[in-house]
Every structure is written in C-alpha cells, then in structure tokens.
Amino acid sequence: MPKAVCIISGGMDSAVSAGLIKQDGYEIIAVHFNYGQRTQSKELECFRQLCNDLDVVERYEIDLPFFTQIGASALTDCTIEVPTNGLEDGVPITYVPFRNGIFLSIATAIAEKHSAETIVIGVVEEDSSGYPDCRESYISSMQKAVNLGTKDETKIEIKMPLVHLKKSEIVSKALEIGIELSHTWSCYQEEDLACGVCDSCRLRLNGFSQAKVDDPIPYKKS
Amino acid sequence: MPKAVCIISGGMDSAVSAGLIKQDGYEIIAVHFNYGQRTQSKELECFRQLCNDLDVVERYEIDLPFFTQIGASALTDCTIEVPTNGLEDGVPITYVPFRNGIFLSIATAIAEKHSAETIVIGVVEEDSSGYPDCRESYISSMQKAVNLGTKDETKIEIKMPLVHLKKSEIVSKALEIGIELSHTWSCYQEEDLACGVCDSCRLRLNGFSQAKVDDPIPYKKS
Numbered sequence: 001m002p003k004a005v006c007i008i009s010g011g012m013d014s015a016v017s018a019g020l021i022k023q024d025g026y027e028i029i030a031v032h033f034n035y036g037q038r039t040q041s042k043e044l045e046c047f048r049q050l051c052n053d054l055d056v057v058e059r060y061e062i063d064l065p066f067f068t069q070i071g072a073s074a075l076t077d078c079t080i081e082v083p084t085n086g087l088e089d090g091v092p093i094t095y096v097p098f099r100n101g102i103f104l105s106i107a108t109a110i111a112e113k114h115s116a117e118t119i120v121i122g123v124v125e126e127d128s129s130g131y132p133d134c135r136e137s138y139i140s141s142m143q144k145a146v147n148l149g150t151k152d153e154t155k156i157e158i159k160m161p162l163v164h165l166k167k168s169e170i171v172s173k174a175l176e177i178g179i180e181l182s183h184t185w186s187c188y189q190e191e192d193l194a195c196g197v198c199d200s201c202r203l204r205l206n207g208f209s210q211a212k213v214d215d216p217i218p219y220k221k222s
Numbered sequence: 223m224p225k226a227v228c229i230i231s232g233g234m235d236s237a238v239s240a241g242l243i244k245q246d247g248y249e250i251i252a253v254h255f256n257y258g259q260r261t262q263s264k265e266l267e268c269f270r271q272l273c274n275d276l277d278v279v280e281r282y283e284i285d286l287p288f289f290t291q292i293g294a295s296a297l298t299d300c301t302i303e304v305p306t307n308g309l310e311d312g313v314p315i316t317y318v319p320f321r322n323g324i325f326l327s328i329a330t331a332i333a334e335k336h337s338a339e340t341i342v343i344g345v346v347e348e349d350s351s352g353y354p355d356c357r358e359s360y361i362s363s364m365q366k367a368v369n370l371g372t373k374d375e376t377k378i379e380i381k382m383p384l385v386h387l388k389k390s391e392i393v394s395k396a397l398e399i400g401i402e403l404s405h406t407w408s409c410y411q412e413e414d415l416a417c418g419v420c421d422s423c424r425l426r427l428n429g430f431s432q433a434k435v436d437d438p439i440p441y442k443k444s
Contacts, residue, residue, distance in 0.1 A: 060291065066284040066328065072335040091373050097331035101371045105327040106288065109319035113294040138371035145367045149323050149360035151313050 003057070003116035004159075005029045005107045010046030012184045012204065013122035013162055016170055018054055019177045020161045021120045028056040029114055031107055035099070036068035037075045038082070042191035049183040060110060064102070072097055075188060082189045084197040092129055092199060094188060100133035101142065104158065108146045112154045119158045127166045127207075129199050136163050167207025175213065182216040193220040225279070225338035226381075227251045227329045232268030234406045234426065235344035235384055238392050240276055241399045242383045243342045250278040251336055253329055257321070258290035259297045260304070264413035271405040282332060286324070294319055297410060304411045306419040314351055314421060316410060322355035323364065326380065330368045334376045341380045349388040349429070351421050358385050389429025397435065404438040415442045 004026040006018040022028055032047040034040050044061065051059050071077035073096040080093060100123065107119045123134040132138065143158040150156070162170055174181055186204040187194035194201050196219045208215040226248040228240040244250055254269040256262050266283065273281050293299035295318040302315060322345065329341045345356040354360065365380040372378070384392055396403055408426040409416035416423050418441045430437040 060288075062288040062291065064286075064288070066282075066286070069282065069284065070328075070331050070335055072331075095373075097334040098327055098368070098372055099331075101327040101330060101368065102324070105320055105323040106292075108323060109292050109294075109321075112319040113292055132373055133371040135370065138367065141363075141367040141370045145360065145363040146320070146323065148357065148363045149355040150320055151317075151354055 001025060001027045002118065003027045003029055003114055004118040004120050005031055005111045005114070005116050006120040007031050007103050007107055007122070008047050008050055009033070009122070010043035010050070010185050011122070012174065012181060012186060013124055013170060015050050015179050015184050016174045016177070017120050017122035017161050018050070019179045020173070021118070021159065022054055023177055026118065028054055029110065029116060030054070030056040030059040031062060031110060032060070033062050033064055033103055033106075035064040035076065035096070038078070038189050039185065039187060039191050042185045046183050046185045049180070053180055053183060058114070062106060067096065070097065082198050084195065086202060087129065087199050090130070091132065094129060094199060095131050098133055104142055104146070108150065108156060111156055112150050117155055117157060119156060121158060121160055123160050123163055124165060124167070124170070125163050128203065136160065139163070166210070167203050168210035171207045171211040171213055185217065190220070193218050196220055196222060223247060223249045224340065225249045225251055225336055226340040226342050227253055227333045227336070227338050228342040229253050229325050229329055229344070230269050230272055231255070231344070232265035232272070232406060233344070233408050234396065234403060235346055235392060237272050237344075237401050237406050238396045238399070239342050239344035239383050240272070241401045242395070243340070243381065244276055245399055248340065250276055251332065251338060252276070252278040252281040253284060253332060254282070255284050255286055255325055255328075257286040257298065257318070260300070260411050261407065261409060261413050264407045268405050268407045271402070275402055275405060280336070284328060289318065292319065304420050306417065308424060309351065309421050312352070313354065316351060316421060317353050320355055326364055326368070330372065330378060333378055334372050339377055339379060341378055343380060343382055345382050345385055346387060346389070346392070347385050350425065358382065361385070388432070389425050390432035393429045393433040393435055407439065412442070415440050418442055418444060
C-alpha cells in the first residue's frame, strides 16, 4: 500500500483530508505539530483520537517551541488578542508567518525518511481566513521546491483535496466518509467550550449551518 | 539600513556569507539551529562568537529537538556512524532530510516578522558533500515558493553568495573580509579536537591546503 504523510492539526479540514486519502487506499503516517498555539492541548487530544479513528500506521507528535519565540500572531503570542468581530479583508492577525511552509518542510523530511510519495494537507483557499500559505499556487510551488531539495529518488506529491471546497461541503464530506466530527476542534482560543465568535468558529459554524447539520462539539452560550 | 536574516551554523561557509552581506551594508538578524546534531554545543559556541564579531542586531537560537525523532542521518542518529574514509559518489549518510528546507522556512517566518527582504544561506554546490538541499536550483525554487506562501507585501530574496565557490576560495574570502576562522567549526563528530577525517573536515582541510593557509582550529594528531 502506498504511504501518505498527513498533517493532522485536530481541525475538521485536515481530518477530512486524511480520511479521503485513506479511502484512496493509502496507509497514513500522521504528523501533528505542537507549536505553542493557544489550544495546543485540545488539538493534541483530537489528533490522538483521529489517529485511532483512522487507524494510522505511524504517528509523529512534533514539538515546535520556537513559534512562540517568533510570535507575530494572535495564536502564538498571548499578548495579542484573538479577533472576535467577524472576518475582515486582508490577512488577519491570527496568521502565523509561513506556518504551512514550516509544516510542509518537516513533513517532507518525514516523507523522505519513509519513502512516502504523498503529503496531504487540509488547506482551504476561498472559504477560509485568507492565509497566504493556504493558497493552491503556493502549495504547487512548494511541491516543486521540495522535489528539487531532496534526493533524486525522492518524489513527492503534495495533495490538498479540500483546497477549493466550501466549509459546508467539507462537513458533508466528513459525514459521507464517516469522520467523527466530535473528535475535531476549530476554536482559536478556548479548549473546553468553543467560543463561537473567533474567525475559525464562525467559519465552522457557518459550514454546519449551510450543510444543515448540527455541530457535535460544545459551544459557550452566547 | 536593509536587514538580512542570516542562517549561521557556526561553520565557515555561513560565517563568510554573513560577513559578505554585512559588507554590502545590511544589518544582520542571525539565526542558529540546535537540531540535536553531534557537535551542537561547539557550533552554538561558534555562533555566539560570530554574532559578536559581526555585531548582529538581533539573534535567534532555535531549538529543533524533532530532528532526532526523525533521524535518518549520521548527524542526528548516534547509532549511525559518521563515515571517515573520504567522500564517495551519491548522497552521503550525513545528509539530514530536507534540513535546509526546514531552516529556510523558519528563516522566512523570521524575515516576514521583521520585514527583512533578504535571507542569506551559505550553501556550496560543487565543492561539498553533494546534499540536494544545497543546490542552486533548489534554493531558487524555494525562493519562489516562499514569496507565494507569505503576505503579498512580503518580498524575500534568498542569497547564496558562495554557491559556486571552491572551499579554497571561501578561505581566501574569509581572510579578505576579516572573518575570524578560529570562531568556526566544521567537524561532524568531535567538539574539542576536530577529527580531520570526516567529510566536512576533509573538505575544510583541503580548502586551507589549496589556499596555502593554516587552519587555526585544533585537530587530533593522526
């Protein structure tokens, strides 16, 4: 069976992406990053549950403490507040500089070690926060770089099965392929009851609402 | 003054690269990676000395403990021996999978934070161990990816001033611009007296020999 290195954050998108590649007949090498984000413990808990659900063959829990050294984002610098008034134009302050570039580079090292020819990342381009490292053009360019910067016999394709989907379509896909959505977490700032008002909660709730499905995770009463 | 994020390993090449960019009038933001390599302490000591020598405006010492989790290289897995019989064809076992990709991605995050338009890396393509992530084609491709994966206002050029130089030319350049070569370390496996026989020592010694200059660092008696 071919192997795919799946970056699994504990969110809905990466869980569905991993589920889809499994359906395509791949063995999953799961990779999760603890980068000092506000909801690190909850995301790690979800990652572990999803790894069990997806019956992964190998898992990497990678600590990246330097992200808080760099900061420059509301997710990794606790002195910067997470915005809760709804999505605005431009790149939001929750953008973590080149986070997916760093994640993909580490996933590449793991793929090269295991001779895996596929990396899977759950980026969503349009129905999202507008992070530059979630764009298809970037991921395609990164794939080229990755293949030039590794051994000649290493051939890596970076798949992004959700890149042009809407959140509601992702919710539907999740139900279709049997992803346990109670094992995913999206809130940027809370670990027990999702806040419901950060950009990530808003995008998620909007997706469930448009898909006419109830979100199984608990939210704060507003 | 323009700012350049310089990846400084503590080796000769990155020190000379940083010295050259300083000469061009840049302020240096120095970045060093502790990735569990065998000679981590010695390289960090050299980094700190070089930062003082180069009068850098900011420095990042970044811990990357996950490299030993991935392993797959004689530098990060102590159960794999460092080869000492001289360079052979092909990619040697000291190659650390996509190391420069990971380093450049983190340097990109730092550059974006500081609005630095330049990253400097001391890769050498021909007179080297033949690592795929030291090739000009890779670095150029990575530059494209980096610019697509960051904010539209972030513009980054990745400079590699030594990429086509020979080691002897690097030694001469170092003397010409006043890099203190006793503050650099190249040996892959020893921290007190350089072994003189690993690939990195051999390349270094060969460079000094061809430049007809004495290497100021101490070596084991053979």
